[in-house]
Amino acid sequence: MFTIAIHGGSGTITRSDITPEQEKTYRQALEQALVTGHAVLANGGPALDAVEQAVRSLEENELFNAGKGSVFSAAGKHEMDASIMCGHTLKAGAVAGISNIRNPVSLARLVMEQSENVLLMGRGAEEFAQLHNIPVEPDDYFYTDFRYHQLKEAQQANKVWLDHSRTNTGKGTVGAVALDQAGNLAAATSTGGLTNKMYGRVGDTPIIGAGTYANNQTCAVSCTGYGEFFIRAVVAYDISCLMSYKGLSLKEACDYVVRDKLKSIGGEGGLIAVDRAGNVELPFNSEGMYRAWRNQPGAGDVAIFG
Ligand code: ASP
Numbered sequence: 001m002f003t004i005a006i007h008g009g010s011g012t013i014t015r016s017d018i019t020p021e022q023e024k025t026y027r028q029a030l031e032q033a034l035v036t037g038h039a040v041l042a043n044g045g046p047a048l049d050a051v052e053q054a055v056r057s058l059e060e061n062e063l064f065n066a067g068k069g070s071v072f073s074a075a076g077k078h079e080m081d082a083s084i085m086c087g088h089t090l091k092a093g094a095v096a097g098i099s100n101i102r103n104p105v106s107l108a109r110l111v112m113e114q115s116e117n118v119l120l121m122g123r124g125a126e127e128f129a130q131l132h133n134i135p136v137e138p139d140d141y142f143y144t145d146f147r148y149h150q151l152k153e154a155q156q157a158n159k160v161w162l163d164h165s166r167t168n169t170g171k172g173t174v175g176a177v178a179l180d181q182a183g184n185l186a187a188a189t190s191t192g193g194l195t196n197k198m199y200g201r202v203g204d205t206p207i208i209g210a211g212t213y214a215n216n217q218t219c220a221v222s223c224t225g226y227g228e229f230f231i232r233a234v235v236a237y238d239i240s241c242l243m244s245y246k247g248l249s250l251k252e253a254c255d256y257v258v259r260d261k262l263k264s265i266g267g268e269g270g271l272i273a274v275d276r277a278g279n280v281e282l283p284f285n286s287e288g289m290y291r292a293w294r295n296q297p298g299a300g301d302v303a304i305f306g
Helices: 020-042 047-059 104-114 122-131 145-156 227-232 235-246 250-264
Strands: 003-011 080-086 092-098 119-121 174-179 185-191 212-214 219-225 269-275 288-295 300-305
Touching: 003 020, 003 047, 003 219, 003 269, 020 047, 020 174, 020 288, 020 300, 047 080, 047 104, 047 174, 047 185, 047 219, 080 104, 080 212, 092 104, 092 122, 104 122, 104 185, 119 122, 174 219, 174 269, 185 212, 185 219, 212 235, 219 227, 219 235, 219 250, 235 250, 235 269, 250 269, 269 288
Parallel strands: 092 119
Antiparallel strands: 003 174, 003 288, 080 092, 080 185, 174 185, 212 219, 219 269, 288 300
16 A cells, blocks of 8 residues: 655645636646655655655646746845755755755755754755755746746735745745655645745744644644644644544544634634545645645545535
8 A cells, every 4th residue: 555645735726716727737836746755656666765855856747836937035136045854764854945955855854864963954955965965956947037027026016925925926835745665754844935925934844743744553644734834833743643542533633624724713724634544634724735646556635626
């Protein structure tokens, strides 16, 4: 038995916000990332590779707010965050506020595997990337007119925007969770953060336990939504704790955290999760979430709306 689930962000995503052509493009992009991760698992590969490969696929697609498609910060820059965690070893790696790195998730994995640290930020993370010949891209690679106009609109409105939470936008943070044939779980998340975010702002994505968590005893979780709330609610770890300390099922834990706890503090968003038996949950309290999953018997789905 193996399973993979991915997300491409949550927010105000309704049928009226995107054209049928756009919907098709998103579905294809999700399918492509899903197939990439699924193939790793089908070949007997580790969950860690599957989540990294799936997230890389989404990072290289400008449709999503991660890697190439990252939103602009208030400083007119791309400041990306990413993390990855292995449920078998409980090792984790993360990077925050980095620029020009083609695949932030792979840098996060390098931090996990080639350093003594869990989280590297900014210049230090970029220098670490250089040391290990991680591919970098010029600013142009990350530039899209669409994102630039979004920034200008946000600045005019004097707002900081969660990627999907306004009309005519439809892109978001990306993530993947997987259970491999050896019974190991892994999770990874990558984002450009919020449009017009303050220089130096870091969300939940690179915070282990908030935006990402994996533990073979319980589950693997990757979150998307307004990061500040996910940090305060320690969402990903909370789901794992509810399972281990209170014996809740994955579904019970996810429902409580996303629809009850997170909502009660005003947190909007969702998550993807898989448990050690291969059960998948994709709960969200926003109007939509780009999401997809597939398991070994071949069950699965690609969905966008609520
Ligand atoms: N969670 C991300 C952040 O706050 C944003 C997102 O999920 O779209 O940086």
